[in-house]
Amino acid sequence: MAGANGSAAAEAEAAARRVGAPTNPMATALLTDQYQFSMAYAYWKAGKHADRAVKNPFGGEFTVFAGLEECIKFIANFKFTEDDILFLQSVMPMCEDAFFDYLRKTNCSDVEVYSIPEGSVVFPKVPLMRVEGPVAVVQLLETPFVNLINYASLVTTNAARHRHVAGKSKVLLEFGLRRAQGPDGAISASKYCFMGGFDATSNVLAGNLFGIPLRGTHSHAYVSSYMSLDEIPDKSLKSKDGSRVCKDFVSLVKEWLQKIQLADSLCGVFGETNQSELAAFASYALAFPTNFLALVDTYDVMRSGIPNFCAVALALHDLGYKASGIRLDSGDLAYLSIEARKVFRTLEMEFNVPAFGKMIITASNDLNEETIDALNKQGHEVDSFGIGTYLVTCYSQAALGCVFKLVEINSRPRIKLSEDVAKVSIPCKKRCFRLYGKEGYPLVDIMMRESEPSPKAGERILCRHPFLESKRAYVVPQHVEELLQCYWPGTSNKPRVELPSLEEIRGRCMQQLEKLRPDHIRRLNPTPYKVSVSTKLYEFIHSLWLNEAPVGELQ
Amino acid sequence: MAGANGSAAAEAEAAARRVGAPTNPMATALLTDQYQFSMAYAYWKAGKHADRAVKNPFGGEFTVFAGLEECIKFIANFKFTEDDILFLQSVMPMCEDAFFDYLRKTNCSDVEVYSIPEGSVVFPKVPLMRVEGPVAVVQLLETPFVNLINYASLVTTNAARHRHVAGKSKVLLEFGLRRAQGPDGAISASKYCFMGGFDATSNVLAGNLFGIPLRGTHSHAYVSSYMSLDEIPDKSLKSKDGSRVCKDFVSLVKEWLQKIQLADSLCGVFGETNQSELAAFASYALAFPTNFLALVDTYDVMRSGIPNFCAVALALHDLGYKASGIRLDSGDLAYLSIEARKVFRTLEMEFNVPAFGKMIITASNDLNEETIDALNKQGHEVDSFGIGTYLVTCYSQAALGCVFKLVEINSRPRIKLSEDVAKVSIPCKKRCFRLYGKEGYPLVDIMMRESEPSPKAGERILCRHPFLESKRAYVVPQHVEELLQCYWPGTSNKPRVELPSLEEIRGRCMQQLEKLRPDHIRRLNPTPYKVSVSTKLYEFIHSLWLNEAPVGELQ
Incomplete structure (x- = not known):
């Protein structure tokens, strides 16, 4: 075993330095289910720990695959500290000492990881990832990999769905920090929502860690913290070009409020407004004259929030600034x-203020895919959506059914049979390809045996349903893409694909969603995308099914 | 400001050492929404940053309050590093340098935190926590506190509900690591499920961090990794007392399998079993003879899993061991x-094996409150439930609506009005008490003004509905408990309540749930627990409501 000698340990350390640490310092070798250690021990005890196992996690439904970078960082840094070993000995006192010596020397230098690139659109049955290596080590990776991929893929997919329903032109802001599963749940949410097509987050730490743009307004508490305009000590504001100073910005705001109230074109729709709110807005504008954005629904949107905001925005305009807009957080x-x-x-017309009509309107009250879709159907003037709870908790499907399957051990394929044909695993090491048609859309994914030649552009290939004999079709791809690429070569000397940047992954995700045929991605009754197998793999599955079917095979 | 001088900084460091670091290294001062910094700047700019603000987060529905320890650790460690300041300057270039100097000196030494003890059962309207301090600092705590409390309270409550439906005698195992929101979501889930009444987790890191007992079996992959009994290299097993060695444990297992198949009392219900499964079980028993627990549904529970398990368990029994039991992960x-x-x-009868009939049966297939309730109604023989997805993602309610409200600034009460009476915040600093009746059940919670004398046991007190004049009742409490206690005294010199251990919090939670009147906690149509205000607070709310009602008060 490569992990057992000094130079392999040095190589592992070098790899860890090259790849970098996991985002979350909690992602250590102890982050796994206890029974994984039990199984590792049982494998070790049976001398099977160096058997080579191949495992595949599968996605369910249309999914954007995410979490790969964290998995690779996890294995690059995979090792047990002496403290870890002491703890494991304390909770597994029945295990032999030599097992813990084995764990001391364990790292992932002899593990190979092949994966679909992060940010790819994936479909059920096609393996997202193939992990090869000593069975005891692969076993210990199962839980953390599923943990790192499940939520990442779920929330990226959810974000992509929100992007799809909102449309390309809208600005999408992730406001999930308060509702996510603790600090890291929130940081993962911000990262993967950005990957799935959001434009910015409110989470400062995520901005710092990943370079995601930061956005947000003030809260209701800020508005209610003010009582009156007298609470503003320094009322002066320099004009944007620095040429003059307005000594009493508050009076300027009051003048504008009066002008609005008297404006002919508004027919006197505005009466007296809330003065605490006006004070909060004026004070906020004095702090942020270049990007004044106000939450207008603390008291009454149309009777108070909007006229107060407009008065402050027009006063800013007098001094050469341009207000950013409003946020609506309640009501219709x-x-x-x-x-x-x-x-x-x-x-804009009444006072001849160019672009005042294009003021950005942000909406943010418990929004989700359905409410955005409903707003689209009613018609609205929202430019930007701030989405929190429903986005990060993935209300509509709070967990992804991503699992690991053992498909091969010591080059012997393993099949997991089930009464439900959809749950039968597809055994053996596979290569997976996406076949593209003339219009540039992907037509079908095909899985093949490792030994088969790759499909070629312009050459006809028979794509079969994995289980139903009658379902099959010839395809002539215009373009062929191999899906599983080598991100962690282990001792195999295969070229390693570099981990792309978050921006690159986001770009891939956006591009892949655009390349999909619209009927695969539409909200209502989407057409299922087809995933097929080659004739050789089809025959192999079915021969294995017949030969291996044990007593009590169907349950 | 106390935070501005050197000795306060030294005090803050000493406090951080005393309280300890947050569990998650991500819980740093940057873990907040960007607009909190914007507001902090606007407050600072308006000279309001040292105004004392009081904020209350509220719980919704019946809830177990959790997350306090992490909040206290957060503020104990709250400070901005020079890197944090550089990052904030880069994303907020419009802010004056002096603001960043202010942040450099900011810590929580002059913040006071009063809180209901962690693990308490809480009800809507009663504040969970009161945070007092400079308004700009309190603003920066809002988001991280809500983040740290929301998921913690949600999952603790969910765990407590599962405990309630499963009953006291069942063993509850948390298996959520694969389905939680990333590494830390999983660790929080394990901690708070234990707090809410679970007995153990499968998450090794959570076991290491919090001392939670670890439990789990092997997976289907372990079973499918075996092909035949020949794969077991060392078949010998020493008896439990060490007095003898069974040279061929596998043959002993085979003998027992035959005896079972021929047993009169079973009328030949068992035929041929799956040999790969038998090999996996035998191998696992050789590794773990003292706690052999087998997953019996890889092929067919009744035709293969159960007889294979029994054969291995009876062979272990011959050598003085006692098998732990089985896990069912599918089917009815x-x-x-x-x-x-x-x-x-x-x-047990046939072969005279004492206690064999009491073998532990664990069930673990997508369980939740409803499925356990349904199992209880059907009748079952499950001793132990392994619960994952539904528990940690809180499917039934994926986020708690816990919010912060500004209730007072510079000793001036603030009220947030809303068309929905249930959303009106109760202004001003309050003291909160739980009044207990003769049977030991809590009767009602009452909120009072800070200046009022505490309720006393044996003395009649009028408890009023906060908003409805006609709803009121006299109560004579047998015992009075003050709810908000001082966990972080700041510069106030009030005695600080020590943070209890996780075991103590869990004990409090269990005890509180037992003390509740059963109709408050029952699953179907629970009786709402009453939360009231004193006459003085009632009158104060309503005078404020009348006096402060601004233009456009109802929206």
């Missing part, structure tokens, strides 16, 4: 956004 | 557990 978002837009457009 | 758990129990009991 379709109606309020349309009404607010009307006011902005009216004021 | 009620039926299979009853059938398995029948076999165990029959074999």
Whole structure:
């Protein structure tokens, strides 16, 4: 075993330095289920620990695959500290000492990882990843890999679905920090929502760790912390070009409020507004004259929030600044956004303020795919959606059914049979290809035996349903893409694919979703994308099924 | 400001050492929403940063309150590193340098935190926590506190509900690592499920960090990794007392399998079993003779898994060992557990093996509150439930609506009005008490103004509905418990309550749930627990409501 000698340990350390540490310092070799250690011990005890096992995690439904980078960082840093060993000895006192000596020397230098690139669109049955290596080590990777991939893929997919329903032109902001599963749940959520197509996050730490743009407004608490305009000590504001100083910005705001209230074109729709709110807005504008964005629903959106905001925005405009916009966090978002837009457009005309009508309207009240879809159907004037709870907790499907399957041990294929044909695992090491048609859309994925020649562009190939004999079709691909690539070559000397940047992965995800035929991705009754096997793999599965079927095979 | 001088910084460091670091290294001062920094800057800019603000997060529905320890550790360690400051400057270039100097000196030495003890049962409207301090600092704590409390309280409550439906006598195992939101989501889940009444986790790292007992069996992959009994190289097993060695444990197992198949009392229900499975079981028993627990549903529970398990268990018994039991991970758990129990009991009689009928049966297939309730109604023989996905993702309610409310600034109460009476915040600093009746059950919680004398045992007190005038009742408590206690005194010199151990918090949670009147906690149509206010607080709320009602108060 390569892991057992000094130079392999040095190589493993070098690899860890090259790849970098996992984002979460908790992602250590102890982050696994206890029974994985039990099994590792049982394998070790039976002398099977060096048997080579191949495992595949599978995705369910249309999914964006994410979490690969964290998996590779995990194995690059996989080792047991002496403290870890002491702890394991304390909880598994029945295991022989030599097993712990084995763990002391264990790392992932002789593990190979082949994976679909992160950010790819994937379909059920096609393995996301293939992990080869000593069975005891591969066993210890099972739980952390499933943990690192499941939530990552789930939330990336959820973000991509939100992007799809919102449309390309809208700005999507992730506001999930308060509702995620603790600090790291939130950081993962921010990272993978960005990967799935969001534009920015409110989470400062995620901005710092991953370079994701940061965005947000103030909260209701900020508005209610003010009582009156007297609470603003310094009322002066320099104009944007620095040429002059407005000594009393608050009076300027008040003048504008009066002008709005008297504006003919608004027919006197605005009466007296809430002065605490006005104070909060004016104070916020004094702190952030270059990007003034106000939450307008603390008291009453149309009677107070909008006129107060407009007064402050127009005062800023007098000094050469341009306000950013408003956020609506309650009420009928379709109606309020349309009404607010009307006011902005009216004021643009009335006071000749170019682009005032294009003020950004952000909506953020418990939004999800369904509510955005409903807003689209009603018509609305929202430019930007701030999404939190439903996005990061993945309300509609709170967990992905991603699992690991043992498909081969010591080059002997293993099949897991099940009454439910959809649950039968496809045995043996496989190569997987995506076949593209003339229009550039992917037509079908095909899995083949490792020994078969790759499909070629322009050459006809028979794609078969893995289990149903009658379902098969010839395909002539225009372009062929091999799906599983080598991200961790172990001792195999295969070239290693470099981990791409978060921006690159995000780009891949956006591009893959655009390349999909629209009926595969539509919200209502999407057409299932076909996943097939080659004739050789088909015959192999079925021969194995017949030969290996044990007593009580179907349950 | 106390935070601004050197000795306060030294005090803050000493406090951090005393309290300890947050469990998650990600819980740093940057873990907050970007707009919190914007607001902190706006407060600072307006000279309001030293105003004292009081904020309350509220729970929704019946909840077990959790996350306090992490909040206290968070503030004890709250500071900005020079790297943090550089990053904040880069994303907020519009802010003045003096603001960043202010942040450099900011810590939580002048913040006070009062909280309900962790593990307490809490009800809507009663504040879980009161945070007092400079408004800019309190603002920066809002998001991380909500993050640390929301998921913790949600999953603890979920675990407590599972404990309630499963009953006291069952063993509850948390198997959520694969389905949680990343590494830390999983670790939080393990910690708080234990707090809410689970007995053990499969997560090794959680076991190491919190001392939670570890449990688990092997997986299907282990079973399918074996082909035949020939794969077991060393078949010898020493008896438990060490007095003799069985040279061929596998033959002993085979003998027992034959005896079972021929047993009169079983009328030949067992035929040929799966030999790969038998090999896996025998091999696992050789590794773990003292706690042999087998997953029996890889092929067919009744035709293969159960007889194979029994053969291995009876062979172990010959050598003085006692097998632990089986795990069922698919199929009709009620039926299979009853059938398995029948076999165990029959074999106990047939072969005179004491306690063989009491073999532990663990069930673990996508269980949740509803499925356990359904199993209870059908009747089952399950002793132990392994629960994962539904537990840690909190499928039934994936996020808790816990929020922060500003209730007072510079000793001036603030009220947030809303059309929905249930959403009106209760203003001002409050003291909260739980009043207990003769039978030991809590009767009602009451909130009072800070200046009022505490309720006393044996003295009549009027408890009023916060908003409805007609709803009120006199209560004579037998025992009074003050709910908010001081966990972080800041500069106030109040005595600090020590953070209890996880075991103590778990004990409190179990005890509190037992003390609740059963109709408050029952699954179907529970009686709402009453939360009231004193007459003084009632009058104060309503005078404030009248006086402060601004233009557009209801929206």
